[in-house]
Amino acid sequence: MGGVRLPTLRKPRRRHNFQARVEVSDAPMGLWDRMGPTGPGAMGSRRGQSRRFRHGQEKKAGCMSRLIIVSNRLPMSLQAQEDGSYTLHQNVGGLATAIGPYHRSHKDSLWIGWSGIDPQKYSEKELAGIRQAYRESRCIPIFLSKEELNGYYAGFSNNTLWPLFHDFSHEAVFRQEDWEMYRKVNMRFAQVVEPLIRKGDTIWIQDYHLMLLPKMLRERYPDASIGWFLHVPFPSAEIFRSLPWSREILEGVLGANLIGFHTVDFSASFLASLHRLLPELPVNQDGVVEMPDGHRAAIDAFPIGIDYNLYRRTAHSSLARAMRRGIDEVCGKSPRHRYRTSVTAEGVAANEATASDANWWSHYMKEDIPESTLAKQAASSVGSRSNKVIVSVDRLDYTKGLPERLQAFGRMLDKYPEWVGHVTYYLLATPSREVVESYQRLKAQVDQLVGEINGRYSLLAWTPIHYITRSLSIKPVCGIYTAGDVALVTPLRDGMNLVAKEYLACHDGRDGTLVLSDMCGAADELTDAFIVNPYDIDMVCEALHNALEITPEESKRRNIRMQARLKVRTAANWCTSFLDSLRQVSAPGMTDRRLRMDHHNAIVRQWDGAHRRLVLCDYDGTLTPLVRRPERAKPTQALRRLLTQVGSNPDVDFLLVSGRSHQIMQDWFGDLSVGLIAEHGAWNRNLPGSNSDEWQRAQGLPDSDTWQKVIRPIMDESATRVPNSFVESKSDAVAWHYRMSDAQVAEQERQDLLHRLRGVVVGLGLMIMENSKVVEVTPVATSKGQAILPFVNSGDYDFMMALGDDETDETMFAVMPDKGWTIKVGPGQTKARLRVNDPTAVTLLLADLGAGVARDSNEPVASHDFRDDHTVVDEAHAQLTDDK
Numbered sequence: 001m002g003g004v005r006l007p008t009l010r011k012p013r014r015r016h017n018f019q020a021r022v023e024v025s026d027a028p029m030g031l032w033d034r035m036g037p038t039g040p041g042a043m044g045s046r047r048g049q050s051r052r053f054r055h056g057q058e059k060k061a062g063c064m065s066r067l068i069i070v071s072n073r074l075p076m077s078l079q080a081q082e083d084g085s086y087t088l089h090q091n092v093g094g095l096a097t098a099i100g101p102y103h104r105s106h107k108d109s110l111w112i113g114w115s116g117i118d119p120q121k122y123s124e125k126e127l128a129g130i131r132q133a134y135r136e137s138r139c140i141p142i143f144l145s146k147e148e149l150n151g152y153y154a155g156f157s158n159n160t161l162w163p164l165f166h167d168f169s170h171e172a173v174f175r176q177e178d179w180e181m182y183r184k185v186n187m188r189f190a191q192v193v194e195p196l197i198r199k200g201d202t203i204w205i206q207d208y209h210l211m212l213l214p215k216m217l218r219e220r221y222p223d224a225s226i227g228w229f230l231h232v233p234f235p236s237a238e239i240f241r242s243l244p245w246s247r248e249i250l251e252g253v254l255g256a257n258l259i260g261f262h263t264v265d266f267s268a269s270f271l272a273s274l275h276r277l278l279p280e281l282p283v284n285q286d287g288v289v290e291m292p293d294g295h296r297a298a299i300d301a302f303p304i305g306i307d308y309n310l311y312r313r314t315a316h317s318s319l320a321r322a323m324r325r326g327i328d329e330v331c332g333k334s335p336r337h338r339y340r341t342s343v344t345a346e347g348v349a350a351n352e353a354t355a356s357d358a359n360w361w362s363h364y365m366k367e368d369i370p371e372s373t374l375a376k377q378a379a380s381s382v383g384s385r386s387n388k389v390i391v392s393v394d395r396l397d398y399t400k401g402l403p404e405r406l407q408a409f410g411r412m413l414d415k416y417p418e419w420v421g422h423v424t425y426y427l428l429a430t431p432s433r434e435v436v437e438s439y440q441r442l443k444a445q446v447d448q449l450v451g452e453i454n455g456r457y458s459l460l461a462w463t464p465i466h467y468i469t470r471s472l473s474i475k476p477v478c479g480i481y482t483a484g485d486v487a488l489v490t491p492l493r494d495g496m497n498l499v500a501k502e503y504l505a506c507h508d509g510r511d512g513t514l515v516l517s518d519m520c521g522a523a524d525e526l527t528d529a530f531i532v533n534p535y536d537i538d539m540v541c542e543a544l545h546n547a548l549e550i551t552p553e554e555s556k557r558r559n560i561r562m563q564a565r566l567k568v569r570t571a572a573n574w575c576t577s578f579l580d581s582l583r584q585v586s587a588p589g590m591t592d593r594r595l596r597m598d599h600h601n602a603i604v605r606q607w608d609g610a611h612r613r614l615v616l617c618d619y620d621g622t623l624t625p626l627v628r629r630p631e632r633a634k635p636t637q638a639l640r641r642l643l644t645q646v647g648s649n650p651d652v653d654f655l656l657v658s659g660r661s662h663q664i665m666q667d668w669f670g671d672l673s674v675g676l677i678a679e680h681g682a683w684n685r686n687l688p689g690s691n692s693d694e695w696q697r698a699q700g701l702p703d704s705d706t707w708q709k710v711i712r713p714i715m716d717e718s719a720t721r722v723p724n725s726f727v728e729s730k731s732d733a734v735a736w737h738y739r740m741s742d743a744q745v746a747e748q749e750r751q752d753l754l755h756r757l758r759g760v761v762v763g764l765g766l767m768i769m770e771n772s773k774v775v776e777v778t779p780v781a782t783s784k785g786q787a788i789l790p791f792v793n794s795g796d797y798d799f800m801m802a803l804g805d806d807e808t809d810e811t812m813f814a815v816m817p818d819k820g821w822t823i824k825v826g827p828g829q830t831k832a833r834l835r836v837n838d839p840t841a842v843t844l845l846l847a848d849l850g851a852g853v854a855r856d857s858n859e860p861v862a863s864h865d866f867r868d869d870h871t872v873v874d875e876a877h878a879q880l881t882d883d884k
């Protein structure tokens with residue numbers, strides 16, 4: 001990824017001097033203007049200010065909640081250039097890639113983390129310059145000494161927690177000094193974060209390096225909204241409790257309001273550890289821990305995704321394509337042409353050189369090494385078998401299962417010699433933690449295995465394994481992915497494993513076959529891969545052989561649904577889901593019946609297995625956030641695409657069930673393949689079983705002109721009395737809206753209006769409905785529940801789901817059968833089984849279901865990026881604080 005050049009950040013002739021930059025780069029920082037100095041001593045100087053913020057001086061600023069991200073590493077590193085200047089480069093690690101785009105696009109977010117810089121090498125003045133440089137990207141660097149890094153990072157994080165959490169207890173080192181340093185450095189982080197916190201901020205702490213930080217912040221900010229996410233597995237209670245400081249670690253994490261893992265299994269392991277180690281803590285039926293200080297800690301799974309479009313785009317870059325062509329040629333997949341190919345650290349340069357004899361490959365093998373048995377076997381099948389490429393991309397880490405994988409590959413060549421000469425394995429293994437002895441041992445073992453296999457099976461013009469131990473940038477990596485007929489992703493333990501997802505994203509033609517370990521989070525989602533136990537060498541060997549033999553049709557069939565889901569479950573949507581849930585669990589009453597990942601998975605599973613599906617979905621407040629002016633709640637293009645995708649499948653009946661007028665429903669949704677129920681059931685169009693395209697008015701309704709003559713003047717009176725309130729007329733309803741009015745004035749008038757209306761509605765066959773900042777009069781016979789009843793009772797569906805946010809939607813929940821899913825959006829009493837925070841969660845759920853039916857439609861699924869919609873949600877939150 002390219003660096004962000006800082007024009008003001010020039011390296012002076014003298015050592016490092018950032019003075020000039022500080023002077024000219026004092027750009028306005030918006031919400032973060034008050035960001036202060038960090039590092040030792042910073043807290044003392046900022047503490048007074050932090051207190052002032054807490055005691056009411058916080059900026060109202062639309063009250064948009066600010067986000068403070070805290071992670072071990074910052075998403076950007078400072079790099080010296082040859083010309084003496086410095087640039088800030090985005091890091092390419094999973095975390096920077098996942099949250100970086102969110103951070104960059106949300107000006108109200110701030111990122112705090114270790115800079116990677118040794119403070120001893122710089123003067124105070126220089127460090128101030130570095131801070132300023134980071135400040136431009138809303139980052140606050142923390143400087144750690146060698147001693148701190150040794151104990152906290154290399155020691156406790158990487159030598160204790162890392163192996164333990166990956167079920168490698170035998171590699172784990174338990175040292176009191178490391179633990180103490182870990183605690184001390186977590187405290188250092190707390191001291192940097194604390195002074196920046198203002199009321200209403202959200203703090204999102206990342207990963208196993210900072211497990212004590214949530215509690216440290218909670219002690220000082222009892223009302224803060226704190227989230228913590230673990231990017232690696234959480235081990236079983238049996239393994240976890242072997243850690244001498246396991247209770248302190250659990251208590252540290254429990255300072256958060258939301259504790260997130262990649263999978264439901266990891267959250268279950270965490271809960272099991274809680275029961276075992278802290279049995280005194282009550283966990284309620286919603287899986288929420290009631291903490292003695294009064295805050296609640298919810299536990300849930302949020303499977304991380306990738307930036308799907310980035311990988312898809314990069315796979316088509318010229319560099320990636322050249323890499324692929326080069327690999328194809330080297331592996332004999334392009335027999336008519338020969339490319340001169342060289343792989344460099346930067347990538348690959350491939351030039352079409354000489355057109356070669358199509359039989360070049362077979363001649364070479366037949367004639368030059370006739371006495372080799374292997375060569376004979378290989379040569380005999382040349383021409384009848386097309387050549388294949390296997391790829392894998394990993395950090396050289398003992399959790400990745402490289403030796404086991406190599407053994408499986410070697411066994412396959414042994415057992416199925418027809419592959420000799422016909423399959424080439426591109427093994428990219430980037431060295432990591434090279435100073436740690438276990439990593440050195442692993443490197444030696446992998447080197448040896450590669451050497452043994454290459455030595456044993458190589459032919460003159462064929463080498464079984466191309467072993468690359470350099471760090472390649474994203475373009476050549478995508479070239480390798482696209483060249484791979486099969487990706488071999490077999491970690492012994494992994495939190496998620498993004499390589500599996502990146503590989504599939506690069507194969508948008510739906511070819512490419514994945515052999516995937518069932519010991520990583522990705523296996524929960526990528527269920528159409530060849531799933532293997534990575535310790536079972538025979539199983540991996542067979543899966544690899546089968547994956548190489550797969551027909552294009554079978555490969556495509558397996559990939560369609562996985563690809564579709566990857567497009568929906570992106571890194572951006574992962575961020576939004578986590579933050580949305582954090583907002584939900586931090587609000588009073590919102591944890592009750594919260595829709596967790598296990599519910600989500602059950603809904604998806606039932607949807608995938610169903611033959612006919614019915615979705616009954618309210619509009620305002622459910623699919624789109626409530627806004628001040630009704631006409632501004634128009635659906636976005638992304639939402640219209642989503643409704644089209646879900647609704648156009650022949651096995652899905654999607655009904656929009658709204659209180660909106662049928663004219664508006666026609667304008668906004670008339671061209672989509674969804675059924676429409678308007679004005680709380682008084683009107684409908686395009687319902688299942690109907691053979692007319694016309695709007696239908698419900699039977700037996702009183703004459704609207706007659707009763708509106710009575711009701712409208714009563715409501716108009718209220719609109720006249722209350723500034724900024726207004727009356728909305730529909731064909732069979734009239735509504736008085738007061739969202740934009742002064743709350744007290746509106747409330748008095750509301751009481752008065754209700755009183756006046758009660759006197760007349762009964763005689764006219766009408767009723768009063770109270771809704772979100774609206775009083776509405778409709779015919780008695782109409783309700784959403786009545787309108788959906790024929791479909792709910794039809795017996796036609798083996799999947800039913802109703803979603804809504806207000807009182808009128810409760811009538812739908814009331815008639816839904818027990819086996820149906822009912823989901824309430826937002827706070828308040830409800831008959832629904834489950835609750836989500838806001839429309840974001842609904843759109844994400846529907847997008848996931850839409851991806852599930854992609855298989856049936858056989859059409860590529862449109863990529864869903866709801867970020868625009870989420871911005872609207874943020875704005876709506878800002879507008880509607882305490883306003884619902």
Ligand SMILES: O=P(O)(O)OC[C@H]1O[C@H](O[C@H]2O[C@H](CO)[C@@H](O)[C@H](O)[C@H]2O)[C@H](O)[C@@H](O)[C@@H]1O
Pocket residue numbers: 618619620621622625626627628629630631633657658659660661728735737739771772773774776806808
């Ligand atoms: O059944 P729904 O689809 O939820 O529609 C219910 C009412 O929605 C509209 O009013 C509500 O949304 C407005 C826009 O966000 C907001 O300004 C208003 O305060 C809400 O009550 C619509 O104007 C009504 O006619 C619908 O009955």
